[in-house]
Amino acid sequence: MKLKDMEAPAKLTVVRLAMIPLFMIFTVYGFGMDGGGKFTWPRIIAASLFLLTCIVHFIDSRLMRGRDITKGFWAFLDVVADRMVIFSALFAICFSGYVLQEGFYRHFFFWSTAVIVFREFVVLGICLTESSLNVDYLFEGGAKLQKILLRAASFLQGLCVVVVILEPIMFSASIFCNFRLLSLIVTSLTVAASVVSCLYGIIAYKNYIIKRESGSGE
Numbered sequence: 001m002k003l004k005d006m007e008a009p010a011k012l013t014v015v016r017l018a019m020i021p022l023f024m025i026f027t028v029y030g031f032g033m034d035g036g037g038k039f040t041w042p043r044i045i046a047a048s049l050f051l052l053t054c055i056v057h058f059i060d061s062r063l064m065r066g067r068d069i070t071k072g073f074w075a076f077l078d079v080v081a082d083r084m085v086i087f088s089a090l091f092a093i094c095f096s097g098y099v100l101q102e103g104f105y106r107h108f109f110f111w112s113t114a115v116i117v118f119r120e121f122v123v124l125g126i127c128l129t130e131s132s133l134n135v136d137y138l139f140e141g142g143a144k145l146q147k148i149l150l151r152a153a154s155f156l157q158g159l160c161v162v163v164v165i166l167e168p169i170m171f172s173a174s175i176f177c178n179f180r181l182l183s184l185i186v187t188s189l190t191v192a193a194s195v196v197s198c199l200y201g202i203i204a205y206k207n208y209i210i211k212r213e214s215g216s217g218e
Helices: 008-028 040-066 073-095 104-129 144-170 181-217
Strands: none
Touching (some): 008 040, 008 073, 040 073, 040 144, 073 104, 073 144, 104 181, 144 181
């Protein structure tokens, strides 16, 4: 199918996928623009491109909900694009020598990335296992707490990426530049939200299976 023949949500999903390598390039490579040792411009460009993908995602999601596109290939690709955006950003930061310099926080962010990726695979696996599941909230008519947890985890993941990239140029105090205090706080909150939402999703999925099997056995 040609791009011009696609619906607007599908076009935005394709645009999001196309933007992934762009912000990865500026996250990993400084291109010699060190800006006094802080690589100011690569950081600003990388964060701006990532924020742009988040804005496109917000518009894309609104359009898909408005047109009731919750199943099918484009709904599947939308879910995959969401995960690819956050995975690409996290992996690029882990690989970047100028975003994460050697020290405690570099190792902490690496293991935090592992936890976040595990959480996303659990959520994605549940969504793809059952055709009756809603790709946004795991279950049709999902609980309010479940929606809040998933939204909070997704928001904190995006916030974490932006803060980690921009913190050295946002604050001049050594506690922020050397110890990455703000990044440490936001990353810790992101990991906590990811773990809680993952456990809640697993428990909710288990209850969903039990309820379904009990209903079929009656």
